[in-house]
Structures are given as structure tokens and as C-alpha cells.
Amino acid sequence: MTRKNTRRNFLVTGAAAAAGVVGVRVFQQVRQKNAQPPEPLPEVEPIPERTLGETGVVLPMFGLGGAGRTPLSKEGQEREAQDLIEGALQLGIRYFDTAADYGPSEKNLGKVLAPYRDRLFIASKTAVRDRDGAWRELERSLRRLKTDYLDLWQLHHVSLPEENEEIFSQRGAIHAIEEAKEQGLVRLVGITGHHDPDVIVEGLRRYRFDTTLIPVNAVEIHHPHSFVSTVMPVAREQNLGTIAMKVPAWGRLLQPGLLDGMHQALGYTLSVPGVHSCIVAVENLAQLEQNITLARQFELLDEEAMVAISQRTAADWEELTFYRAWT
Numbered sequence: 001m002t003r004k005n006t007r008r009n010f011l012v013t014g015a016a017a018a019a020g021v022v023g024v025r026v027f028q029q030v031r032q033k034n035a036q037p038p039e040p041l042p043e044v045e046p047i048p049e050r051t052l053g054e055t056g057v058v059l060p061m062f063g064l065g066g067a068g069r070t071p072l073s074k075e076g077q078e079r080e081a082q083d084l085i086e087g088a089l090q091l092g093i094r095y096f097d098t099a100a101d102y103g104p105s106e107k108n109l110g111k112v113l114a115p116y117r118d119r120l121f122i123a124s125k126t127a128v129r130d131r132d133g134a135w136r137e138l139e140r141s142l143r144r145l146k147t148d149y150l151d152l153w154q155l156h157h158v159s160l161p162e163e164n165e166e167i168f169s170q171r172g173a174i175h176a177i178e179e180a181k182e183q184g185l186v187r188l189v190g191i192t193g194h195h196d197p198d199v200i201v202e203g204l205r206r207y208r209f210d211t212t213l214i215p216v217n218a219v220e221i222h223h224p225h226s227f228v229s230t231v232m233p234v235a236r237e238q239n240l241g242t243i244a245m246k247v248p249a250w251g252r253l254l255q256p257g258l259l260d261g262m263h264q265a266l267g268y269t270l271s272v273p274g275v276h277s278c279i280v281a282v283e284n285l286a287q288l289e290q291n292i293t294l295a296r297q298f299e300l301l302d303e304e305a306m307v308a309i310s311q312r313t314a315a316d317w318e319e320l321t322f323y324r325a326w327t
Contacts, residue, residue: 052241062295063095065281106144125156134176159195197230216244222317
């Protein structure tokens with residue numbers, strides 16, 4: 001995984017500049033000239049890959065989520081988190097997703113992943129909506145992750161129309177997104193959300209993002225205003241890299257009387273046309289190993305099989321799309 005631009009400087013302006021002060025921060029490359037050779041990664045069966053829309057980036061179809069029901073984002077579980085990350089590398093995970101406001105998630109990942117950086121895809125996010133604030137958060141994310149660039153930097157959980165107005169304003173976060181990409185601090189830029197699909201569509205129409213991260217699962221299609229029927233057509237039209245989240249809906253799709261198991265949840269999501277990858281958080285290595293095995297065994301489901309799976313969730317769609325209430 002290479003990057004074309006090695007410039008690592010950026011200016012923090014805005015209010016500071018108005019006061020006659022311009023702060024300059026310089027990121028030192030993690031790999032120094034005389035650094036030791038990178039640590040070897042185990043030779044394991046790779047997770048199947050797909051090309052991420054028109055970006056040309058080839059990404060594993062399955063990545064590790066950095067928040068939710070996982071020690072990665074929990075305070076006081078540093079040892080458990082590091083064991084999980086180290087185990088993930090041994091099992092073949094090469095795509096790690098996190099965010100600036102996922103508690104200690106970025107720090108936990110940085111402590112383990114730094115020696116393997118150039119062989120991984122690392123994504124993070126910012127929930128800050130103004131340019132200068134987003135720059136400051138990017139700096140913090142890079143320091144926590146012990147890296148000098150992100151493979152993907154995303155606007156996090158964009159939920160309300162007024163957030164779009166702030167993001168795309170004269171001093172909005174979109175300028176930090178664009179500048180960071182131009183300077184090579186991030187390779188790809190994206191927008192994420194799980195509240196209102198119209199807000200994500202509006203964001204996609206205002207700016208040419210590389211990716212979107214949205215809920216795609218076996219119940220979402222039953223919501224009266226589904227991300228699958230609202231955002232996915234726009235993403236396909238733009239040939240946008242589309243990453244799915246909420247695959248088992250925090251495990252609720254796996255309750256008795258719903259899906260038979262993670263094989264149906266993962267199989268459904270990865271069979272939705274236009275989905276290139278997905279992220280799932282885990283509580284322990286046993287769960288992760290099972291999910292990786294299912295990802296390696298994945299076979300595209302036909303329409304009949306997908307309808308049969310989604311019908312299992314139809315009666316409980318309102319309860320199972322609980323994440324739509326989060327902003």
C-alpha cells in the first residue's frame with residue numbers, strides 16, 4: 001500500500017490566523033532512515049478482496065471494527081485490547097477501522113500496528129464539523145495511531161441537515177478533508193452515517209468522496225427509509241467505495257428466531273450489490289476467528305436466498321434498526 005505524496009506539513013488557520021497567529025505542525029515519519037526492518041506478518045490465507053469503487057484500492061472484504069462490543073474501545077481493558085489486535089494480525093486481518101471518539105481505540109491500535117504500518121489499511125474518523133477542529137483531531141489521531149498517514153479519513157456519523165451545512169460552509173470540515181488528502185496525510189476520504197440516509201446522499205452530492213460507510217444488513221431494507229434503497233443507488237451511480245457497518249446489528253440479528261448465525265448476516269451484507277467491504281467489532285478472538293473463516297468461505301447469495309434471510313427480520317424491523325435513533 002503506497003502513497004504518492006510524502007508531504008507531512010499543514011497549517012492550522014481560522015480563528016488563530018485572525019489573531020495573527022499561525023500554528024505549524026510537522027509530522028515526523030514513523031519509519032526513520034535507519035529504522036529496523038518491519039516485523040514480519042504471518043503467512044495466512046488472505047481474506048478475499050474487492051476493489052473499492054473507482055479508487056483502485058484493493059481492500060479485504062472484512063475488517064475489524066474499533067468500537068462497540070469490543071475491548072478496543074473500553075477503558076481499563078488495554079491488555080485485552082492488545083491481545084485481540086495481535087491475534088487479529090495473526091489471523092490475517094489487514095483492515096482496521098477506528099475513530100477519534102472511540103475511547104482508547106486509536107491508542108490501542110497504535111501500540112500494536114505501528115511496526116506493520118505499510119502492509120495494513122487503517123481508517124479513522126472525525127466528528128468535528130469545522131476545519132480547524134478537524135485538523136487538530138487528525139493530528140491527534142495520527143499521533144495515537146503512531147503513523148504519519150491514514151488510508152481513509154471519514155466524516156463521522158453525519159446525521160442532521162445542519163451538520164452538512166456546517167461541514168460544507170466556508171470554514172467547514174470539508175476543507176480539512178480536502179487539504180489533508182492533497183497533502184498526503186490521508187489517501188482516501190469518506191462520509192459515514194447511520195441516522196438519516198438523506199443527509200448522507202446530500203453529502204455525496206456536495207462533494208466527491210471516495211467512500212461511504214453505512215448500515216447494510218438483513219433488516220435495514222425493511223426500514224421505510226432504508227440506507228440500502230436510498231444511499232446505495234447513489235453510491236453505485238458514483239462508483240463509490242461502499243463499506244457496510246451494523247452487519248449483525250450489535251448481535252441482535254443473531255437472537256433466537258431471527259437469523260441462524262453470522263454466516264447469514266455476513267453473507268447477506270456482502271451479497272448486496274455495490275458493497276465492497278464491511279467492518280465488524282468482536283468481543284474476543286474466538287468470535288473474530290469465526291468471522292474470518294466465514295469471510296474466507298463467502299459465496300455470493302442469489303436473490304432468492306437474500307429474500308429468505310431478510311424475511312426473517314421483517315416483523316421486528318423497528319426494534320432491530322435501533323441504531324437509526326443515534327445521532
